[in-house]
Amino acid sequence: MSTRLRRAVVGAVAVGLVVVPPGVGVGYAAEGQAARPAPASAPVAADGEFPQLTPAVARQLDDAVRKVMSQASVPGVMVSLSAPGKGSYVRAFGVADKATGRPISTDMNMRIGSVTKTFTVTALLQLVDQGKAGLDDPIGKYVSGVPNGDRITLRELAGMRSGLFNYSEDESFFKALTSNPRRPFTPQQLLAYSFKHPVLFEPGAKFSYCNTNLILLGLVVEKQSGQKLDDYINEKVVRPAGLRHTLFPVGAEFPSPHAQGYTDQTASGKVEDAADWNPSWGWAAGAMISDLADLKTWARVLATGTLLKPATQAQRLRVVDALPGTGYGLGIFNVQGWIGHNGSLPGYQALVVYLPQAKATLVLTLNTDVSHQGSEPSTLFGEAITKIVTPDHVFNLPAQPVTGH
Numbered sequence: 001m002s003t004r005l006r007r008a009v010v011g012a013v014a015v016g017l018v019v020v021p022p023g024v025g026v027g028y029a030a031e032g033q034a035a036r037p038a039p040a041s042a043p044v045a046a047d048g049e050f051p052q053l054t055p056a057v058a059r060q061l062d063d064a065v066r067k068v069m070s071q072a073s074v075p076g077v078m079v080s081l082s083a084p085g086k087g088s089y090v091r092a093f094g095v096a097d098k099a100t101g102r103p104i105s106t107d108m109n110m111r112i113g114s115v116t117k118t119f120t121v122t123a124l125l126q127l128v129d130q131g132k133a134g135l136d137d138p139i140g141k142y143v144s145g146v147p148n149g150d151r152i153t154l155r156e157l158a159g160m161r162s163g164l165f166n167y168s169e170d171e172s173f174f175k176a177l178t179s180n181p182r183r184p185f186t187p188q189q190l191l192a193y194s195f196k197h198p199v200l201f202e203p204g205a206k207f208s209y210c211n212t213n214l215i216l217l218g219l220v221v222e223k224q225s226g227q228k229l230d231d232y233i234n235e236k237v238v239r240p241a242g243l244r245h246t247l248f249p250v251g252a253e254f255p256s257p258h259a260q261g262y263t264d265q266t267a268s269g270k271v272e273d274a275a276d277w278n279p280s281w282g283w284a285a286g287a288m289i290s291d292l293a294d295l296k297t298w299a300r301v302l303a304t305g306t307l308l309k310p311a312t313q314a315q316r317l318r319v320v321d322a323l324p325g326t327g328y329g330l331g332i333f334n335v336q337g338w339i340g341h342n343g344s345l346p347g348y349q350a351l352v353v354y355l356p357q358a359k360a361t362l363v364l365t366l367n368t369d370v371s372h373q374g375s376e377p378s379t380l381f382g383e384a385i386t387k388i389v390t391p392d393h394v395f396n397l398p399a400q401p402v403t404g405h
Contacts, residue, residue, distance in 0.1 A: 049358075050083045050086055050355075050357075050358035050360050050389060050390065051086065051389055052086050052087060053081065053082070053083075053086055053087035053088060053089045053389075054087070057089075057388070057389070058089055060388050061079070061081070061089055061091075061385060061388060061389075062091065064384040064385060064387075064388060065077065065079060065091070065093055065381060065384065065385070066093065067384065068377070068380045068381050068384050069093060069094060071372060071380075072370075072372035072377045072380055073368075073370070073372070074094065074366055074367075074368055074377050075094050075095050075096075075098050075104075075262060075366075075367050075368055076092070076093065076094035076095050076096055076103075076104030076259055076366065076367045077092075077093050077094060077104070077364060077365070077366040077367075077377075077381060078091070078092045078093075078104060078105075078106050078108070078110075078292045078363075078364065078365045078366070079091050079092075079093075079362075079363070079364055079381070079385070080106075080292050080293075080295075080296050080361070080362070080363040080364075081360070081361070081362050081363075081385065081389065082296070082360065082361055083355075083358045083359055083360035083361070084359050086358075086360075090106055090292070091106070092104045092105050092106045092108075096108060096257075096258075096259035096260060096367065097259070097260045098260070098262065099260075104259050104367065105257070106291075106292050106293075107257060107291060107292075107293075108257045108258050108259050108291060108292075108365075109245060109254065109255050109256070109257065109258040109289050109290070109291050110258065110259060110261075110289065110290065110291065110348055110350065110365040110366075110367070111254070111261065111279060111288075111289055111345045111347065111348040112286075112288050112289065112290050112295070112343045112345075112348070112350040112352075112365070113282065113286045113342075113343030113344045113345035113348060113349065113350060113369075114211075114282075114285060114286050114341060114342065114343040114344060114345075115288065115290070115295070115298075115341050115342070115343035115350050115352050116214075116248075116282065116284065116285060116286045116287055116288040116343065117214050117284075117285055117286070117331045117341060117343075118298075118302050118331050118332060118340070118341045118352070119233050119237050119238070119248070119288060120214055120217055120218055120221065120229070120233070120284040120285070120331065121158050121214075121217065121316070121330055121331025121332070122237050122302070122307055122308070122331070123221045123225075123229075123232055123233055123236065123237055124154065124158065124217050124220060124221055125308050125312050125313075125316060125330065126236060126237070126307065126308065127220075127221065127224050127225060128312060129308060129309045129312055132224040132225070133154060133220060133224050134154070135153065135154050135155040135158075135315065135330075136153050136154070136155055137153060137154055138150050138151060138152060138153055139152050139153070139154060139157060139216055139220070140152075142219065142220045142223050142224070143216055143219050143220070143223075145191075145195065146164075146191075146195070146216065147164065147195055147198075147199050148162075148163065148164075148199055148202075148203055151203050152164070152203045153203070153204075154217065154220065155330065156203050156204050157213040157214075157216055157217055158213070158217060158330040158331050159207075159320060159328060159329065159330055160207050160208060160209050160210055160213060160322070160328055161203070161204050161205070161206065161207055161208070161320070162203060162208075162210060162212075162213050163199045163200050163201040163202060163203055163205065163208070164194055164199060164200070164210055164212045164213065165194045165195075165197035165198070165199070165200060165210075165212065166194065166208075166209070166210040166211055166212055167190050167191065167193035167194035167211060167212050167215070168211045168281075170193040170194070170196075170197070172193065173190075173193040173281075175267075177281055178265065178266055178267040179267055181266075181274065181277040181278065181346070182252060182276065182277060182278050183278060184251065184278055184280045185278075185280045185281040185283070186280075187215050187218060187219055187283055187284070190211075190212070190215050190281065190283065191212065191215055191216070194212040207320065207321070207322040207323070207328055209322075211282070211285040211286065213285075214283075214284045214285035214286075214331075215283055215284055215285060217284060218283060218284025218285075219284075221233075221284075229248065229283070229284055230247075230248040230249070230250050233248045233288075234247060234248055237307065240307055241297065241298060241301045241306075241307060242297055242301075243290070243294040243297060243298060244294060245290060245291040245293070245294050246288065246289065246290040246291070246294045246295075246298070247288065247289050247290075248287060248288050249279065249287060249288070249289060251278060251280065252276055252277065252278040252279070252280075254275060254276065254289065255289065258275065258289075259275075259348075259367040260273045260275045260347070260367060261273065261274045261275050261345075261346065261347020261348045261367045261368065261369075262274070262347055262367060262368045262369075262370065263346035263347040263368070263369050263370065264370050265346045265369070266346075271370065273347065274345075274346040274347030274348075275347060277346055277347070279345060282345060286343065286344075286345050290350075291365075292363055292365060295350065295352045295363040295365070296361050296363050298352060299340055299352045299353060299354045299361045299362075299363060300354055300359075300361060302332065302339075302340060302341075302352070302354070303317075303332075303339045303340060303354035303356065304354075305317075315329075315330065316329050316330040316331070316332060317329050317332065317334075317339065318330075319332075319333075319334045323397070323398045323399075324398050325396065325398070326397055326398065333353075333397070335353070335395050335396065335397045336386075336393045336394055336395060336396060337355055337356075337357070337390075337392075337393040338353040338354065338355050338362070338382075338386070338393060338395050339353060339354050339355070339356065340352045340353030340354055341353075342376070342378050342379070342382075342397065343378075344369045344376060344378070345369065346369060347367060347368065347369060348365070348366070348367060348368075348369060349364075349365070349366050349368070349369050349376060349377055349378040350363075350364060350365045350366075350378065351363065351364040351378040351379075351381070351382050351395075353382070353395065355390060355393060357393075358390070360389075360390070362382065362385060362386070362395070364378055364381050364382060364385075366378060366381070374399060375399065379395070379396070379397050382395035382397070383395055383396050
């Protein structure tokens with residue numbers, strides 16, 4: 001899913017801070033689902049084994065990526081696909097800057113939108129491991145003024161089952177952001193946009209992707225750690241994970257080299273370059289920056305739980321039905337067996353997923369969030385690639401239904 005400003009499409013895995021497409025999936029296929037047959041042309045073994053990433057397979061992947069780029073008018077995309085003993089496929093396609101034609105390259109920093117949620121929830125779960133927070137504690141224990149705050153638990157916030165209104169779907173928020181996209185927002189300002197709306201349903205009643213949940217969890221991390229969220233995540237999550245080009249920014253800083261990002265989430269509705277927009281409006285739900293190599297590492301760390309106690313990681317991966325064929329755990333998706341998250345922020349999308357059976361990692365970053373026929377581009381790329389290499393596990397994150405205001 002994503003952190004889109006107002007919910008347009010809640011596409012597959014991009015959970016950034018844009019017009020709210022929710023996050024990506026984690027877990028296993030829903031019980032009773034039939035395995036989908038492999039296409040006749042799929043270069044995989046009959047038993048569904050992950051294929052060797054040979055030059056022939058690479059050519060198929062090249063063609064599939066270029067086809068999606070053309071159909072969805074994506075300026076540039078980076079892809080990393082690998083599995084132990086099977087080789088790797090790392091490619092960059094297209095341009096980083098439409099004005100100059102500067103090519104995109106695999107070493108570029110990108111805004112990762114809702115993939116940020118995976119870092120924030122990891123931070124929370126570390127505090128759970130330390131006994132500084134409890135998943136079944138009510139949010140009202142840590143943050144005052146939350147509607148139903150005496151009944152909504154941290155677990156329900158992390159699992160997108162709180163019933164709170166998504167602040168990024170509020171019309172006045174959208175106008176405030178698009179009228180001055182370089183302005184900073186505080187967490188309290190973001191919550192105010194949510195709390196003026198009635199709750200949508202009782203805590204735990206159903207799944208509804210919501211950036212408000214992560215803002216609250218970010219405040220819990222700050223209160224219980226005694227650190228600013230950016231400092232805690234950079235010191236206790238990013239660094240221990242071995243990530244060298246990942247950061248939680250405090251403002252609009254965007255290290256070079258980076259791609260320009262193109263969005264239609266603008267005041268005029270016309271496509272604009274959002275590279276220097278301030279991502280503070282996404283904060284704990286979508287403000288972070290990373291690159292392709294770091295995200296490959298993070299996909300494995302996230303899915304295997306190396307920063308958490310095994311019992312806590314097991315709770316994280318215990319998914320509940322969210323969207324068709326998709327389960328959501330604690331800040332993580334399971335889309336047809338691929339575990340991870342997607343992200344979307346004005347101008348950028350990302351997909352960071354891991355397939356446990358093959359220990360395979362798939363990472364995508366791209367420099368547009370403009371949807372194509374109701375689907376997020378990151379989902380279209382993920383689907384096209386997995387149809388070739390894992391036809392029994394096709395990443396096909398569906399859109400989340402639009403909620404009323």
